[in-house]
Amino acid sequence: MPKRTDLSATFCPVGRSAELLGDRAVLLILRDLFFGNRRFEVIAANTGLGPQLVSARLKLLESEGVVERRAYQERPVRYEYWLTDKGKDLFDVLYAMRGWAERWAYREGETGGGPAMRYIHRACGTDVGTAMVCPGCGEPLGYGDLKGEPSAALKAEQARRRSN
Amino acid sequence: MPKRTDLSATFCPVGRSAELLGDRAVLLILRDLFFGNRRFEVIAANTGLGPQLVSARLKLLESEGVVERRAYQERPVRYEYWLTDKGKDLFDVLYAMRGWAERWAYREGETGGGPAMRYIHRACGTDVGTAMVCPGCGEPLGYGDLKGEPSAALKAEQARRRSN
DNA sequence: ATAGTAACTATGATAATCATAGTGACAAGG
DNA sequence: CCTTGTCACTATGATTATCATAGTTACTAT
Incomplete structure (x- = not known):
């Protein structure tokens, strides 16, 4: 695709939501997070999405404040993804x-x-x-x-x- | 993109919805239809989407039974797009x-x-x-x-x- | 030393998207 | 009757997101 039209500046609230939610990968990942799946590999397996897409979307969700990345262990560092209040509100x-x-x-x-x-x-x-x-x-x-x-x-x- | 993963066969209801709704163009067009915009050109202008995308998505929505195409005049034939019951339920x-x-x-x-x-x-x-x-x-x-x-x-x- | 696990990143082919221009069918005005 | 205008699209080519697959990093366990 070419760079998709930016909807984050529209005044229409559905447009603003669509900027984030109008994406199958985002919806599937959110579904898994609501289901209680918080680990990268589990999300990738359960959504059927490739690791690159999962990685990109989790970063996006994090930058939007919908998801929070938390280390659940050190040595080796491993992360889990948790819904924030803004995320839970979806x-x-x-x-x-x-x-x-x-x-x-x-x-x-x-x-x-x-x-x-x-x-x-x-x-x-x-x-x-x-x-x-x-x-x-x-x-x-x-x-x-x-x-x-x-x-x-x-x-x-x-x-x-x-x-x- | 390569052909995107088909979600219409999953048993997960969010997955099935995401098959249709996980697409910014679909969401924007639906928004316009709920807003009362039913004409092709109006939808294209208001969503900011190109005519080809609008055309493709309206066909998709029609084939999914979410939208109905109705001629509002003959000579020349002109069409409007109306939400079906299945569409209104969105x-x-x-x-x-x-x-x-x-x-x-x-x-x-x-x-x-x-x-x-x-x-x-x-x-x-x-x-x-x-x-x-x-x-x-x-x-x-x-x-x-x-x-x-x-x-x-x-x-x-x-x-x-x-x-x- | 080898195998395993979790969380990613890299690569290349494919196809969806965008911008722009063009088409068909007709109506209205000069 | 000839140009201009309107509406609903279709055609084309460049761009880029997505997918499948393979590889990497940093460890632990045996």
Whole structure:
């Protein structure tokens, strides 16, 4: 590509978000970070992205203040990537993407009945489906309020990726 | 790029959404469609994307069932692009992106005080800020429930784009 | 001394993107 | 009827991001 148009100066908020989020690699890496995968190799394996792309995007996310790089051991130095508050606040976007896909992107019965990823409201135990507000207790749903459970098919896929 | 990795077969719902939404051009075009811009030239001008990219992405969106192409006149035949139900259901994603940007992507005072884009809950008249649930009446917010009002800065930017 | 692990960097082929220009079908004005 | 204008695109060529693959660094473990 040529240098892509810079959207960071537009006044449109969707444009500004698109500058960062309009990129499949960024979205996949964020997904993994929300899932709790913080190590370079795990992220690379699970996203299926090459190490160079993962490296470039993690640097970008760090420079945007979305991700923080922390050494989890010295000798040899090894790093983990953690979501900052600004990063955690992207949960709504990823959760909305997940909801849309659950409603529209699967063929009938493809996931074996339920959703590809189930979310339970920790506070009241309700399966929230794809709602933005808990259908059980009416509370708005954010990161930390929900417990995700991948379907059997998704679990199998992740295990396969990790073993390659 | 080489042919990008196909995510349409993954079981992860975020991956499936990222297949379509992990693309700045798609996000910008969707933004315009939600804004009510339905004509090719208007979308091209307002997004700043070249006609070839706009053409390619509209075809993609149509083939995904997110957008519908309708002739609005014969002789000469001219087309408009409308969001389908599947397309309108992406509102949550764009709205979440907008919310995140409003909270994190502007320097202090850059928009002249308020948000870059204000949303009013039609049902009760409350300015919803960046909430997913109306702070006035507690109702969940979806496409059609909200009336958007661009800030002066955003309006000026759009006018500038249209005149080029 | 060899093998292994984690986190990367280097290289070259491929293909998506951008800017710019051009096309087809028609309407309106002089 | 001939030029100009509008809308919705398509064509072309240069640029550059992406992918696959291989290599590097800095250690630990056996």
